[in-house]
Amino acid sequence: MKRRQFASVVVVGAGPAGLAAAIRASESGRQVTVLDDNPSAGGQIWRGEKDRRSGNDASAWFQKFRTCPAEMITGARLIHGDPERRILSVETRQEFFEIGYDKLILATGAREFFLPFPGWTLPNVMGVGGLQALVKSGLPVDGKRIVVAGTGPLLLAAAAYFRKHGAIVPVIAEQAEWRSVAGFGIRLSKNLGKLFQARSLRLALRSSRYTFSTWVEAAHGKDRLENAQVRTGAKVWREPCDYLAVGYGLKPNIELPVLMGCRTQSGVVAVDEFQQTSQEHIYCAGECTGIGGVDKSLIEGEITGLAAAGLKDSARRLFAKRRKTRQFANVLDRAFALRPELRQLPLDGTIVCRCEDVRWGRLRPMNSWRSAKLESRCGMGPCQGRVCGQILEFLLGWHPESVRPPVFPARLESLTQDSEMKESLRT
């Protein structure tokens, strides 16, 4: 028999947004349960910080969370939900259960955007946030050479982090033009440092070559990465390295909100001033409403928690603070817009769908997602198109199809316990 539990407010995601939401919603005396698929709370930026007493922002928020009565369930992945019955389906390593709610807060964060280029499937080519997450969970990089490439402030935050852990970062290859970034009035060391909380940013910049209009066009190596082929204008060189950390910005995780019927706009979940979505009982906070860094996630989380708990006046008092964090977010997006040359990166033999090993030459002549799926199984693997879907949107302008449950691959036992997901077994 499947187990069912209930909480007045359920929060999905235990990053800064979800934690702030849970803390504020608990102030009303309501019963709050937080679910996250990671082994511990913290989300992306505070990964591995839970038990550290570093005296920074993170530890202050963790302290508040520890002392608030909200229940935390880690290692729990939301795979389906029914907005009519207000029930979510949850899978943990041990079991499948359902959780009912009055109000739902979705704080599902964002993931990294990757672009395919020759050699990007070689061992030790990783995402920028991906490698950073591994270092945060114990990977030593002391003395390792790490090329950091792609776009956006995360490159700087990550490079600073790698250096702090003893790595050598010979180059930080930023694809955007200097003019574009400077033109938006972004003072790199000041604003980006603040936004992305990279304390040792200056150090990173001083001892690495941070170059604009520069990108990695190939990764080379026999069984694993040996060097990255970097281009800036007409100049091309090979940079020897142990790891290549490459990412082209962040994209909101909107699959679960879409499945729950929340309206989206330009790839982010649409919310009103109280962070309420188009579904009256569902709220959304943090990166899934638009990429803007940790301060935006925290303040949106607080507003969401208060609003969901019915404390609208308290929520309203935080609006001015939120406005500031959003302004900068808008600017970021345009300053780091992707250059068209990046569409030329994949060669015919370059893999685009890493789950099914579908190559660019096969996909390029196709005219829709549907035919790509039917003819090549592109996007049909376990990541469910989370990686190749956004790639094909950029390369070919294909928009992802509607979201179907389960939003993550689930175990057979879980699927058979849910009538709607059982259907997915047949298709």
Next chain:
Amino acid sequence: MRSMPEIITFSINGSPVRVSGGTSVATAILISGETAFRRSVSGEPRTPLCGMGVCFECRVTINGLQHCLSCQTVCQDGMEVQTG
């Protein structure tokens, strides 16, 4: 990296490994020098890409259970991890 002094002992492909508490299985595999977490459909060796439970490149077998995401699993004493 972490302040926890505890040491965890488990195995990767039958060989014993020791890591400090809190280390993820993905990290432990990289430390061991293994470069094929899994083999792709066409036989390529793969290592983690996203590090956060999205890409499914870090799938390994843990205690006989296939397709576990090593980036979202913390090492535990006595665990048996199989790659490839």
